[in-house]
Ligand SMILES: Nc1ncnc2c1ncn2[C@@H]1O[C@H](COP(=O)(O)OP(=O)(O)OP(=O)(O)O)[C@@H](O)[C@H]1O
């Protein structure tokens with residue numbers, strides 16, 4: 360082999376010489392080939408690996424010409440991702456090549472020979488060496504439905520900018536969508552858990568529904584590595600800890616978020632007098648030592664009681680409305696978290712454990728159907744926004760060299776409420792790569808996320824969707840053809856099975872597999888009794904045995 364490569368090198372040298380004598384330049388292709396030869400020679404000399412002459416012939420069958428074309432295109436596209444280029448020769452050669460594929464036939468065509476080492480042969484011909492979805496490194500999260508190949512994920516890979524990685528997405532954030540009960544939280548939990556355990560990541564879990572109450576410890580992660588904040592309980596220290604001035608990264612952002620939240624809560628928009636009154640109040644407290652919403656309300660009350668003579672009647676009436684609205688809101692139980700008071704000894708949210716969970720008691724979030732949220736729901740939304748501001752602080756304050764995960768389980772609520780919530784999340788997605796932070800956004804469907812920024816998300820997981828429309832929107836979002844089959848596939852995904860698109864833009868149906876039954880128990884969010892759970896467990900264990908006829912039929916053509 361090395362001898363042939365040396366000969367090849369001599370050939371290139373001759374070609375160059377001839378060109379020089381003829382006074383013409385050699386083309387770039389020659390440089391590339393020569394370079395490749397030198398590399399191959401050094402590889403074989405150094406490793407002493409045997410080399411093989413091989414030719415790979417793929418036989419593709421289909422019922423129609425169109426189907427055949429689609430399939431051959433798919434094969435080409437898939438292989439190119441590995442740097443392997445294949446050709447479909449025309450005419451007569453096809454027949455010979457087909458004859459070759461008959462078992463026991465001799466090799467007829469010798470035109471497509473390549474020289475390669477044993478690694479290439481084992482990888483190509485015996486499969487299993489690599490899976491064509493996921494990162495092929497990192498930890499195991501499940502297997503493909505069709506060929507049951509293992510799927511491995513390294514959550515921060517896209518941020519590492521490795522040369523030749525071939526990723527189409529740079530973002531390390533993830534989107535997890537699907538109808539209720541299909542396994543979103545389960546997948547996010549597993550991803551987070553394995554990232555912490557196997558990748559050394561730090562994690563912050565925003566858990567508005569309190570699904571993770573039972574996470575005192577997790578399999579192989581003892582208590583001392585997990586911290587839970589359950590806000591809104593008895594503790595006096597909780598009061599004011601979610602005031603946006605206190606959760607924000609800096610004063611300017613605190614002011615902006617406080618203003619957005621207060622104008623949302625009082626239904627005032629930018630052109631209203633109410634808005635300018637609120638803005639004045641926020642500016643005023645911004646100058647104070649301990650700025651907080653409570654101080655802004657005090658300021659408004661004071662303004663009202665000591666009406667300046669230059670204040671118009673219109674403004675005075677507006678002031679009365681805003682002040683009254685805020686005083687009413689302040690009496691709501693939940694407000695105590697959001698409306699800080701000057702000089703309060705509040706709990707400061709400092710995350711120093713690998714897993715930090717943030718839960719809020721009695722949060723009442725509106726759902727998608729809610730047209731006009733009630734007061735308590737509005738406050739709940741405002742609390743979630745303030746928490747999102749905190750997640751940004753988390754991203755900034757932790758060590759940049761450590762990968763971080765922020766899990767936002769109810770992201771759609773934030774996306775739907777005042778724009779500031781979504782802006783904060785978009786910011787984390789955009790800057791996440793730089794700050795080594797993955798935002799995992801959980802939501803019921805793809806459109807909740809709207810906007811262009813979602814396009815920046817790295818990995819996408821879609822669990823079963825309810826309606827045709829949702830499925831179509833998801834396919835569009837994933838850049839997949841909107842065919843009847845694909846729509847049906849998305850709608851019929853079983854619990855724990857999802858359509859996964861990796862950072863290379865490849866898609867496959869995968870089954871999320873926790874492997875260990877104690878993980879299954881730890882991530883179980885259902886409220887069913889122990890007995891029911893056992894039955895469900897048995898059923899789930901059974902489900903992993905995928906019957907042949909359920910094999911994936913979908914044409915996920917990218
Ligand atoms: N991959 C899986 N393997 C085994 N069981 C699973 C899997 N995924 C989900 N389950 C089971 O399904 C239940 C519901 O899943 P999960 O809580 O993740 O739903 P969800 O999509 O987050 O729903 P919601 O939108 O209501 O929060 C889990 O408690 C668990 O018991």
Ligand SMILES: [Mg+2]
Nearest residue numbers: 543544545768
């Ligand atoms: Mg959930």
